[in-house]
Amino acid sequence: MLYFPMLIFSGATLPYEIIPPAFARAADVLPLTQGIKLLKAASLGLPVDKIIMPIILLLTLTVVCTGISLKFFRWE
Structure with a gap:
């Protein structure tokens, strides 16, 4: 449920600029979208x-996410 929407709406498969605005706002919180934005910014200067x-x-x-993983996952 998380992977496929993130892949489709992140800009990796479809250009972020042509995604409908409602989906673009929702995709803005996904980490892959932010990573792709950083890569674009770095390559375009x-x-x-x-x-x-x-x-x-x-x-x-x-x-x-680090805080959540430290709280809920116990190392043995």
């Missing part, structure tokens, strides 16, 4: 102000 939001979102997702 966009200024830092264009990539600061994807970096913040990815760092936030990393911290939240």
Whole structure:
């Protein structure tokens, strides 16, 4: 349920620019979408102000998911 929508709406299979706006807003929280935005910005040489939001979102997702995994998964 998470993988296929993320793959389709991230911009990896369809260009992000032609995705309907409602789907694009929903896809903006997916980490693959943010990663692809960062790769596009790096390859096109966009200024830092264009990539600061994807970096913040990815760092936030990393911290939240790490916290959840430390709380619920126990190493033996």
